[in-house]
Amino acid sequence: MxxxxxxxxxxxxxxxxxxxxxxxxxxxxxxxxxxxxxxxxxxxxxxxxxxxxxxxxxxxxxxxxxxxxxxxxxxxxxxxxxxxxxxxxxxxxxxxxxxxxxxxxxxxxxxxxxxxxxxxxxxxxxxxxxxxxxxxxxxxxxxxxxxxxxxxxxxxxxxxxxxxxxxxxxxxQLSTCINCYRAVIPGSMLRADPELSQLLETATIWWGPHRNIVGVPIQNGQLFSLECTHPGDTGTAGDWNKKGDVELMKATYSDFEPLVLKLLGMVKAEDLLVWKLNQLxxxxxxxxxxxxxxxxxxxxxxxxxxxxxxxxxxxxxxxxxxxxxxxxxxxxxxxxxxxxxxxxxxxxxxxxxxxxxxxxxxxxxxxxxxxxxxxxxxxxxxxxxxxxxxxxxxxxxxxxxxxxxxxxxxxxxxxxxxxxxxx
Ligand SMILES: Cc1cc2nc3c(=O)[nH]c(=O)nc-3n(C[C@H](O)[C@H](O)[C@H](O)COP(=O)(O)OP(=O)(O)OC[C@H]3O[C@@H](n4cnc5c(N)ncnc54)[C@H](O)[C@@H]3O)c2cc1C
CATH class of the missing domain: 3.50.50.60 (FAD/NAD(P)-binding domain)
Structure with missing residues (x-):
């Protein structure tokens, strides 16, 4: 060769x-x-x-x-x-x-x-x-x-x-109509809460009307990764650095179960990014x-x-x-x-x-x-x-x-x- x-x-x-x-x-x-x-x-x-x-x-x-x-x-x-x-x-x-x-x-x-x-x-x-x-x-x-x-x-x-x-x-053109909030939360915060600690056992996908959330424990539960998709125009295609608005995120998922709301309450403003998802x-x-x-x-x-x-x-x-x-x-x-x-x-x-x-x-x-x-x-x-x-x-x-x-x-x-x- x-x-x-x-x-x-x-x-x-x-x-x-x-x-x-x-x-x-x-x-x-x-x-x-x-x-x-x-x-x-x-x-x-x-x-x-x-x-x-x-x-x-x-x-x-x-x-x-x-x-x-x-x-x-x-x-x-x-x-x-x-x-x-x-x-x-x-x-x-x-x-x-x-x-x-x-x-x-x-x-x-x-x-x-x-x-x-x-x-x-x-x-x-x-x-x-x-x-x-x-x-x-x-x-x-x-x-x-x-x-x-x-x-x-x-x-x-x-x-x-x-x-x-x-x-x-x-x-x-990339087609881009779905946006995604991204955040990584320390696993210790979830572990300290008996209700949330169960989320460190499996990845969880919440199906909701026009929105969904994927929560994945990573690095042996030391971190918890959140991806929250939604319609609208919050993200920018291919921009991985754009900051998200925590209050807007919480409002977007306010009809989700209390467990999710507690989780979203743990996201710090400086850790929240928002992307537009790409499909070619x-x-x-x-x-x-x-x-x-x-x-x-x-x-x-x-x-x-x-x-x-x-x-x-x-x-x-x-x-x-x-x-x-x-x-x-x-x-x-x-x-x-x-x-x-x-x-x-x-x-x-x-x-x-x-x-x-x-x-x-x-x-x-x-x-x-x-x-x-x-x-x-x-x-x-x-x-x-x-x-x-x-x-x-x-x-x-x-x-x-x-x-x-x-x-x-x-x-x-x-x-x-x-x-x-x-x-
Ligand atoms: C910062 C970032 C974070 C991501 N996070 C996730 C994630 O959490 N989950 C997920 O599923 N997918 C994520 N993705 C997408 C995922 O990595 C890709 O779908 C997949 O790995 C395909 O990889 P790729 O090498 O084709 O593209 P990418 O991993 O996107 O790599 C493209 C690389 O090309 C470089 N580049 C771009 N233009 C030029 C140029 N003109 N000259 C030289 N270099 C250039 C970029 O800087 C980048 O390093 C992310 C991508 C990026 C860039």
């Missing part, structure tokens, strides 16, 4: 995971990241079984558990906004081979940064890319301060508001015309967090891309590898994006017959269970739930086997 000189634009979770995968294969990888230091903003990141499998493939599973400060699974409980428990989601290692866990974004990012550095990658911070030049034999990334950096291959992992995507698809329509292409520049992660397929699969799709991309490139015999076969990568990955990321949109609707149904029917269905057949699945890998893209093969397709996907042995 030839060793390429590869540029990765963006040192977020997807860019760094791809860096690890490619540097482990012996490629010379340089990461160009616009910010001045490690991004520590954010709340919980979910690692579902299909993502955990890739962490294992990269040899990073023990470090992932260490970063999460626990190797215990993190079950999901669904409740109505009035406090009634509806069902418990059934993700189990015996069914999906790997568990599900959640952890804070900061240790996850640090783990990947350390692993990328140890694998020999060159990480350049304070380096914003503003242009791509494909006019020569090899593509060139142009930095804001005027440097031109040439490579055999350029990978755009520059996130939901990707600059490189705007070059390839100038008319494509399916793009015609992820590969630039010259065939040596391509989009991955949120740049290619940003989706709202209602599937818990945003980061998982980015890390699956990292394994898939490295395996496609491993089949190259020279730089002239890079375009074929990138097109193969896109052809393999797009159907999956597209259906998971649709599933996120589907959940955005059904997790926020107004009170009424459709909501009652959802609750009843969820009681009988909880999220993530797959009673009729025979355990075989689901190769073909299924429909979204209630298609019985959807959860096995989402959670038991083995990206390495799927890319290595195409059916």
């Amino acid at each position: 030839p060793k390429f000189n590869i540029l990765i634009i963006g040192g977020g979770l997807g860019g760094l995971a791809t860096t690890v995968a490619l540097a482990q294969q012996g490629h010379k990888v340089t990461v160009l990241e616009s910010t001045a230091k490690l991004q520590t903003i954010g709340g919980s990141i979910t690692i579902p079984p299909n993502s955990m499998r890739v962490w294992d493939y990269l040899g990073l599973l023990p470090r992932l558990h260490a970063a999460a400060e626990t190797s215990m699974p993190s079950p999901r409980v669904f409740r109505s906004y009035k406090g009634e428990e509806i069902s418990e989601g059934g993700i189990t290692k015996s069914v999906y081979k790997y568990d599900l866990t959640s952890l804070h974004r900061a240790p996850l990012q640090k783990l990947l940064l350390d692993a990328a550095t140890e694998a020999g990658a060159d990480i350049q911070i304070n380096t914003r890319i503003i242009e791509i030049d494909e006019s020569g034999l090899s593509p060139v990334a142009v930095t804001k301060d005027g440097r031109r950096i040439e490579a055999d291959l350029i990978i755009s992992a520059d996130g939901a508001k990707s600059m490189l995507r705007s070059l390839l698809h100038p008319k494509t 329509p399916e793009l015609d292409s992820w590969v630039f015309g010259g065939g040596r520049v391509c989009l991955i992660g949120d740049a290619a397929h940003a989706m709202m967090p209602f599937s818990g699969q945003g980061h998982a799709m980015a890390i699956e991309d990292s394994a898939a891309l490295s395996l496609c490139l491993a089949r190259c015999t020279s730089t002239s076969s890079i375009p074929r590898a990138l097109h193969a990568f896109e052809a393999i990955r797009k159907p999956r990321t597209t259906v998971l994006g649709k599933y996120s949109e589907h959940n955005a609707r059904i997790w926020q149904l107004p009170d009424g017959p459709e909501q009652r029917e959802r609750d009843e269905r969820s009681r009988k057949s909880p999220f993530f269970i797959a009673p009729d699945w025979d355990g075989r890998h689901v190769d073909e893209v299924p429909g979204i739930p209630p298609d019985p093969l959807f959860f096995p397709y989402m959670l038991a996907h083995d990206v390495v086997a799927f890319v290595s042995f195409p059916r």
